[in-house]
Amino acid sequence: MLLLILYLIAITAEAMTAALAAGRRDMDWIGVCIIACITALGGGSVRDVLLGHYPLTWVKHPEYLWMTAGAAIITAIAAPMMRRLQSLFLLLDALGLVVFTVIGCQIALEMQLPITVVLLSGMMTGCAGGVLRDVLCNDIPLLLRKELYASVSMLTGALYLLAAHYAVPELWAMLVPMGIGLLFRLLALRFNWQMPRFVYRDDWR
Amino acid sequence: MLLLILYLIAITAEAMTAALAAGRRDMDWIGVCIIACITALGGGSVRDVLLGHYPLTWVKHPEYLWMTAGAAIITAIAAPMMRRLQSLFLLLDALGLVVFTVIGCQIALEMQLPITVVLLSGMMTGCAGGVLRDVLCNDIPLLLRKELYASVSMLTGALYLLAAHYAVPELWAMLVPMGIGLLFRLLALRFNWQMPRFVYRDDWR
Amino acid sequence: MLLLILYLIAITAEAMTAALAAGRRDMDWIGVCIIACITALGGGSVRDVLLGHYPLTWVKHPEYLWMTAGAAIITAIAAPMMRRLQSLFLLLDALGLVVFTVIGCQIALEMQLPITVVLLSGMMTGCAGGVLRDVLCNDIPLLLRKELYASVSMLTGALYLLAAHYAVPELWAMLVPMGIGLLFRLLALRFNWQMPRFVYRDDWR
Numbered sequence: 001m002l003l004l005i006l007y008l009i010a011i012t013a014e015a016m017t018a019a020l021a022a023g024r025r026d027m028d029w030i031g032v033c034i035i036a037c038i039t040a041l042g043g044g045s046v047r048d049v050l051l052g053h054y055p056l057t058w059v060k061h062p063e064y065l066w067m068t069a070g071a072a073i074i075t076a077i078a079a080p081m082m083r084r085l086q087s088l089f090l091l092l093d094a095l096g097l098v099v100f101t102v103i104g105c106q107i108a109l110e111m112q113l114p115i116t117v118v119l120l121s122g123m124m125t126g127c128a129g130g131v132l133r134d135v136l137c138n139d140i141p142l143l144l145r146k147e148l149y150a151s152v153s154m155l156t157g158a159l160y161l162l163a164a165h166y167a168v169p170e171l172w173a174m175l176v177p178m179g180i181g182l183l184f185r186l187l188a189l190r191f192n193w194q195m196p197r198f199v200y201r202d203d204w205r
Numbered sequence: 206m207l208l209l210i211l212y213l214i215a216i217t218a219e220a221m222t223a224a225l226a227a228g229r230r231d232m233d234w235i236g237v238c239i240i241a242c243i244t245a246l247g248g249g250s251v252r253d254v255l256l257g258h259y260p261l262t263w264v265k266h267p268e269y270l271w272m273t274a275g276a277a278i279i280t281a282i283a284a285p286m287m288r289r290l291q292s293l294f295l296l297l298d299a300l301g302l303v304v305f306t307v308i309g310c311q312i313a314l315e316m317q318l319p320i321t322v323v324l325l326s327g328m329m330t331g332c333a334g335g336v337l338r339d340v341l342c343n344d345i346p347l348l349l350r351k352e353l354y355a356s357v358s359m360l361t362g363a364l365y366l367l368a369a370h371y372a373v374p375e376l377w378a379m380l381v382p383m384g385i386g387l388l389f390r391l392l393a394l395r396f397n398w399q400m401p402r403f404v405y406r407d408d409w410r
Numbered sequence: 411m412l413l414l415i416l417y418l419i420a421i422t423a424e425a426m427t428a429a430l431a432a433g434r435r436d437m438d439w440i441g442v443c444i445i446a447c448i449t450a451l452g453g454g455s456v457r458d459v460l461l462g463h464y465p466l467t468w469v470k471h472p473e474y475l476w477m478t479a480g481a482a483i484i485t486a487i488a489a490p491m492m493r494r495l496q497s498l499f500l501l502l503d504a505l506g507l508v509v510f511t512v513i514g515c516q517i518a519l520e521m522q523l524p525i526t527v528v529l530l531s532g533m534m535t536g537c538a539g540g541v542l543r544d545v546l547c548n549d550i551p552l553l554l555r556k557e558l559y560a561s562v563s564m565l566t567g568a569l570y571l572l573a574a575h576y577a578v579p580e581l582w583a584m585l586v587p588m589g590i591g592l593l594f595r596l597l598a599l600r601f602n603w604q605m606p607r608f609v610y611r612d613d614w615r
Binding site for chain 3: 050114117131150197198
C-alpha cells in the first residue's frame with residue numbers, strides 16, 4: 001500500500017522531469033506526453049519484456065498512462081514556475097529511482113529468479129526509462145556517463161536483497177534500503193560525487 | 206481482405222520511404238534492406254512484444270520480409286526517378302499510417318484489452334516503425350517533433366473505437382476512420398499544420 | 411560443448427571491444443559494464459524477445475553477466491596494453507560474429523520456424539548487440555554503414571542452413587560455415603572490402 005503510493009509519486013515525478021527534457025528539444029504536446037509515458041513506465045516495460053512477465057503494468061493499469069500524460073501536460077503549462085521547485089524535483093527523482101529499484105527487485109524475487117537477475121531487474125526498472133528518454137532525445141544516456149544513477153540503484157537493490165535474505169519484516173526491508181539509497185543519491189548530488197571514468201583514446205578501428 | 210491489400214501497400218510504401226532515408230545516410234545495400242524491414246514491420250513488432258502477442262507478424266509471414274527488402278532495393282535502384290513521385294509517396298505514407306493504426310486497434314480489441322491500451326496499440330503500430338528508423342539513423346524522431354503523425358493516428362484510432370463501440374458494420378467502421386484520418390493528414394501536409402510546441406530553456410540539471 | 415566454449419570466448423571478446431568503445435565516450439565504470447553486457451548479450455536477447463523464446467540466456471545463466479562485466483573491467487584496467495593486441499581482437503570479434511550467427515540459427519531451427527526467420531535469427535544474434543551499443547553511444551550503427559558485418563552473418567547462416575538441410579553431421583555443419591564466414595570477414599578487413607552504398611541526396615521532406 002505504502003509502496004503503491006510511493007510508486008504513483010515516482011511515476012508522476014519521472015513524467016514531470018521527462019516533460020522538461022522534451023521541452024528542451026522543442027517537442028510538440030503529444031511528443032511531450034509520449035516521452036513522459038516512456039520515461040515513467042519504460043523501465044518497468046523493459047524489465048517485464050526481458051523477464052517475460054506479462055501483462056505489462058500499463059496494460060493492466062491503463063490509468064497510469066493518463067496520470068503520466070496529465071502530469072506532463074501540467075508541467076508543460078506550469079514550466080515557468082518549475083524553476084523554483086528544482087530541489088523538490090531532484091528529491092522526487094531520487095525517490096523514483098529507489099522506489100522503482102525496490103519494485104523491480106520484488107517482481108524478480110516473486111518470479112524466483114537468480115540473485116544476479118533480481119539485482120539487474122531492480123536496476124533496469126530504476127534506470128531504463130531514463131535511458132530510453134535519452135536515446136529518443138538523441139543524447140548519450142546520462143546513466144552511462146555520470147550522476148551515480150546506476151550505482152545508487154545497485155546499492156539499494158543489494159541492501160533490499162540482503163534484508164530479504166535475512167527475513168527482515170517486509171516494511172523495514174523496503175524502507176531502510178530506500179532511505180539509504182536516497183541519502184546516498186542526495187549526497188552524491190550535493191557534493192557532486194562521480195564514479196571514476198574510463199577514458200580511452202586511439203584511432204584503432 | 207481489403208485490409209490485407211491495404212496492409213501490403215502500406216508496408217511497401219513504408220519500406221520505400223525508409224530506403225530513401227537510409228540513402229540520405231550513405232548506408233550500404235544490406236543496411237537499406239534492414240532499415241526498410243524495421244520501419245515497415247517494426248511498429249507491429251513493438252506492439253506484439255509489449256502486448257505479448259506471439260508469434261510476430263513476420264515470423265508467421267516471412268514473405269513480408271522479402272517484400273519490404275525487395276521494395277527497398279527497387280527504390281534504391283530507381284531513386285533518381287522517385288523525385289517525381291513525391292506526392293504519391295506522401296499519399297502512400299499517410300495511407301500506411303491510418304491502415305497500421307486500424308490494424309493495431311483491431312489486434313488489441315481482439316485481445317480484449319482496455320480502451321486506452323487499444324488506442325495506444327494503434328498508435329504504436331502506426332508510429333513506432335518510424336521512431337525506430339529515426340533512432341537508427343541517429344535523428345530525433347520526427348514523430349515527437351512535428352508532422353502531426355501521432356495526432357492523426359490517435360484520431361483514426363479513436364474514431365475506429367467509437368465505430369466499433371456502436372457496432373457499425375466492420376467495413377464502414379474501418380473505412381470511415383481511415384478516410385477521415387487520411388484527409389486530416391493530407392490537409393496537415395498541405396497547409397503545414399503543426400501541434401503547438403512546448404519550448405523550454407534553462408540550465409538546470 | 412565446442413560451441414559452448416566458442417560462445418564463451420565470443421561474449422568475452424564482444425565485451426572487451428564494447429569496453430573500448432565505451433572508453434572512447436568517457437563512460438564511468440558502471441557504464442562500461444552495462445555497455446559490455448548489452449553488446450555481448452543484447453543480440454541474443456533481441457532474438458529471444460522477438461521470437462518469444464523465454465527465459466533469456468542471461469536469466470538462465472546469470473554467470474555470463476559477471477563474465478562480461480569482469481572482462482570489461484579487466485579491459486578498462488589493461489587498456490594501454492590492448493593496443494598491441496589489435497589483430498587478436500579483430501580475430502575474436504569476427505569469431506564472435508560467426509559463432510553468434512550459428513547459435514541464432516540453431517535456436518530458430520529448434521523452434522521450427524520458417525527458413526527466412528532462421529536466417530534472420532542468426533543475423534540478429536550476430537549483429538543486434540553491436541547495433542544496441544552504437545545506439546547507446548549515439549552513433550549511426552556501424553552495421554548499417556560498412557564492414558560487411560551483416561553480409562558475413564548472412565553468408566554463415568545460409569551455409570549452415572544448407573548444411574543442416576543436407577543432413578551434414580552437426581559438427582561439420584557448424585564448423586565449415588563458421589570457418590568460411592570467418593575467412594570472408596578477415597579477407598574483408600584485410601582488403602577493405604565494402605558493400606556498394608546507396609547514396610541519395612535531396613531536400614524533399
